[in-house]
Amino acid sequence: MNYTKISFKLTPDSEENREILVAVLSDLAFESFDETEDQVEGFVPGESFNMDEMNEILSPLHFSVETQHEMIPDQNWNEVWEKNYFKPLLIGGRCLVRAPFHTEYEPAEFELVIEPKMAFGTGNHETTTLMAEQILEMDLTGKTILDMGCGTGILGMLASLKGAKSVMAIDIDTWSFESSVENARLNNITNLEAKLGDASLLGSDTFEVIFANIHKNVIINDLPSYEMVLEPGGQLYLSGFYTQDMPEVKKKAESLGLQDKGFHEKNNWVVYSFAKP
Incomplete structure (x- = not known):
């Protein structure tokens, strides 16, 4: 793109x-x-x-x-990142994110190898870090996961490492789709299914946990679709927007019957969580 x-x-x-x-x-x-x-x-x-x-x-x-x-123009973002010295990143003190070309790094409890097609999804952005930190604190054993706006697939792959039963990863960008497929292969993750498209792809499958790290306007527009496929008792984590956007997101989510479960903030970016009764 x-x-x-x-x-x-x-x-x-x-x-x-x-x-x-x-x-x-x-x-x-x-x-x-x-x-x-x-x-x-x-x-x-x-x-x-x-x-x-x-x-x-x-x-x-x-x-x-x-x-x-x-x-x-559309380009090989991996080469761009390598030239700009993308460094290994430790998230939450437990998850190491690195590229295949990294040779010096400290081992961690969880490790993800990322071919960084684009900056968004290497873990360097606050919203990716916030989401990953939430995943590290969750028990996802046997859970069904939806990762909307998956980027490099980092969140879905971490959920898999945390014991998720299955992960559906969706992104509208071709580079992101291809990156998710490639990164899942690099990390020997076999229960992640990547799809190219948007929320219109959501149908009969339901999920116990949904992560959506996308632009605020997309989230607000797609919230009805998320609510539709979120199982009762399920959790929804939203990011990609600022603290000042929270009232608008909250209003839309609560109009769909979702319950506010709090937020975490980093440099004015937030991850906002909701639950379906």
């Missing part, structure tokens, strides 16, 4: 202003944001993006924002 990268230079540039910028842009189609020393970068799937709508959102801000955009 091709991406549009939009770079934002803020004046004055501060952590607070960066947080405000990302918050006001969260309703648009950005899949992820990255921060460098001198700017914020947002990534939008595809090549068409409504710049006029974005500029209308930016115009009332109390600081100035200079933007530039460029097209990023």
